[in-house]
Amino acid sequence: MTSTPRDLLTRLFSAAVQAAQPEHCIARFLPAPPAGRTIVIGAGKASAAMAQAFERHWPGPLEGLVVTRYGYAVPCERIEIIEAAHPVPDEAGSVAARRLFEQVAGLTADDLVVCLISGGGSSLLPMPAEGIDLQAKQDINRALLKSGATISEMNCVRRHLSAIKGGRLAAACAPARVVNLLISDVPGDQAADIASGPTVADPSTCADALDIVRRYGIGLPPAARALLESGGGETIKPGDPRLSKVETHFIATPQMALEAAAAVAREAGVAPVLLGDRIEGEARDVGKVLGGIALQVRAHRQPAPPPCVLLSGGETTVTIRGNGRGGRNVEFLLSLALTLDGAPDVHALAGDTDGVDGQEEIAGALIGPDTLARAWALGMPPRARLDDNDGHGFFERLGDSLVTGPTLTNVNDFRAILVL
Template identity: 65%
Template sequence: MTSQADPDTLLLDLFDAALKAADPLACVPPCLPEKPAGRTVLVGAGKASALMAQAIERAWDGPLDGLVVTRYGHAVPCERVEIVEASHPVPDAVGEAAARRILALAEELGPDDLLLCAISGGGSALLSLPAPGLTLDDKQAVNRALLRCGARIGEMNCVRKHLSAIKGGRLAAAAAPAAVHSILISDVPGDDPSIIASGPTVPDATSFADALKIVRGYGIDLPKAVRDHLEAGAEETPKPDDPLFEKVETVLAAAPLLSLRAAGEVARAAGVTPIILGDALEGESREVARVMAGIAQSVKRHGLPAAPPAVLLSGGETTVTIRGEGRGGPNAEFALALAVALDGAADIHAIACDTDGVDGAEEVAGALVGPDTLARAKDAGIDAEAALASNDAHGFFEALDRQIKPGPTLTNVNDFRAILIR
C-alpha cells in the first residue's frame, strides 16, 4: 500500500494494526508465571478478560479453574474457567454476584497456591461488589453520575475503589497468603496498574478524602449512604507499604503506546510519516479535537511538525460532559468536533475509535471523517454544529453511514485516533 491508497482504507488498516498489537492470544501467554506447588485459580474482569482467559487456558499445562466476568457479548469459549457476562458501563446484579464469587475463590487459597488474574479495562464496572453498608443501587447511581459529568478515568476509579469491597487492592488482600500474579491490558492514560479496572490486586495511594474531593468538585449529588460512607472513611484501601503485596506480581501485556507504534509502522510502510503525539491524552473530546485540527493544518500549510503525507497518532481517553439529549461517545464526538474545526479542509482525513469496539455506551467503535463530511451533512439536511451542541455525534455519523462497527474486539487499549494529511 502507498500513501496514494484510499484514505479510509489506510486509516482502517492503522486501526486494525493497533488492535492486533493488543490481541490477548498473542500478548498474554508470554506474561505467565511459573506453576505453583499448589492450586492455580484464574479470575478476571474486563472487556478483554474472556479472551485473556482463553489464551491462558491454551498455554497453561497444569490444573486450572476459576471465574472471569466480562461485558455482555464479549464471552469466548473456555474449557476450565467459567465465563460470566455482566453489564458495562453501569453495573448490574450479575456482575455483583460474579465479584462476590471471585472474592470467595481468593479467600479459599493457601500459601502454596496461586491466584492468576486477567484484568483489563471495563473491570471496574464488571467487578462491582459494594462495600459494607452500600447497595448495588448506590453504585449504579454514582456510576451514572460519573459518566455524565465528564470525570477522567483516574477520578472515576478513585471513587469506585472507595465504594468497593474488592477493588483498590482488596482482592489481593483476600488471597493472602497465596501468591498473586496479575496480567493487565491497559486502557488508562499512563498505564498506572492501580487505575486499570480500579486495581483489584494493586496497592492504592488514594484516600477517602480524595474521593470526596472528586465528587464535590463535579457537584455530584450522592445517595445518602454513599456520602456517609465516604465521609466516615472507615476502612482505607491497602497501601503500597502493606506487607501483603510481597507475593503480588503485576505484568503489563498490552498498552496504548504499543498499539500506536504498531499503527505507525503500517503508516511508514505506506509511505506516510507517523507522528505519535502521545498515548495519554485527556480532556473534553471537542477541545482535544480543536487542538488536533490546528496541528493537522500546520502539517498541511507549513510542513510542521512533519511534511505531508503524514499521520497524527494519539491515544488516551477523552471525555464528554453530557449537556444535550444525544448519546455521547467520546470518539464520535472527537470526530464530529474535528470535522467542524477543519471546516472541509482539503486532504485531511481522520478516524477516531475506541479499541474495545464500544464508544461510550454505544455498540459503535467510532467514526471516519473526510473533507466532504460537512458538505454531505448539509446535503442531508443535518446541522453539524447543532449535533455537536446536543452531544449527538453518534446520530450524526449514523445518518452519514460513517460509523465504524467492528463488534466486540475482545481487547481494550482505549482511544485510537489517526489524522491523515496528504
C-alpha cells in the first residue's frame, strides 16, 4: 500500500458513492417508450440527479416532477424539481406530494409513469392521512427518529399514517404502466421501505404499526391512534389489481457500493472482507462488535490476515439520551475508537453516502490509533462525549470530520476498518 491510511479510506468511500451515482447506472434500466405520454415522478435525496440522468438518456418526449432535499437540486430541462425538508417534513414537501397526484391524474393504459425513488422520500413526501395535520406528522417523525426504532419499523408507521405512501401513489397511476427505478438505502433492499414505498405494494398492516408504536412508547395524537386502531390506515396490498402493471428495478444498492470499494482495496494491495450490507442495531453496539472483529484480525489473523479492510453497510440507529450533535456514523466511530483503545495500525472511516449523518451537513468521520490520545489532550473525555451523543462535536474539534457536501445519491451507511 503506497497511500496513507486516511487517503485509502477516503478513496474507498468515494468509490462507494460513485458506484451509486444515477448517471452511471440508470441507462441500462430504461423501459420501452409508450404509445402515449411519459410522466416522470419521484422523491428522495437522489431523485433530482436521477431525473437529470433519465432526461439525458430518454429518447422521446417526457414531463414530470420530482422532490428532493434542500441543496440537492440539479438542473433539468423537462422535469420540474422541487426541494423540501429532510429529515423532518415541511410545507414544501406537502405541496409537492399533492402535485405528484396531479401529475398522474387521468392517465390511460397507453401511458407510462417512471418513478425515481431513493432514500429520504419518506420525509420529502408528507401527505398525512385524513384527520392528521402536518404538525402532527412532524411531531411523530421526530419521535420516531429519537426512539431507536429501525428504518423498517419507522417506515411501517409512516406508511399507515399517510395518504401517499404504501402503494397509494402507484394506485393513483392506474391504468398506466408504472416502472419503478429505485436506489436502495435500506437493509435488505425491501422496496416498501425505500421512501416508505409510495409506488409498491405493502404487506404490513395497521396492527404492525401499532405494535411498533407501543414497543417504543411513541405518543400519537388521538386521530392517528384511531386511524391505526380502526384499520383505516391500511395500505395497498400485494395482488391489488391497480398495481398489476407495476414493475420494480433496483439500479443501485448498498452491496454494489461495497463491491466498488472492495475493488479499490484490492488494487491497493489490501484484502477486502465484506461483513454485510444490512448491519443494523444501536450504532454504539455495532462499534463494539466490529471493533472486536478488528482486534481479532490483529491478534489471530482472523477472519483475514493484515493488511485487510473490513467493509460493511446498512443502517444503524441511535437512541438519543444526551444533548450533543450526534449522527449514527460518528456515534459508531466513537464507540469503535473506545473499543480499539488505541490499537496500533487500525484506522477507520464511517459515513452516510448521501453526505449527511443525522441532521448535520457532515458525512461522517475518520479515526486512527491516536484518536483517543488527541481527545484527552484537548480535554475531551471520549466516553463522556459518547454518553452525550456528541459524535459530531467530538470529531469536528479533532479535525477528523468527513465533509463531502451533497453527493446526490444515497445507499446509506458505509463503514471501512483498515487493519495494517
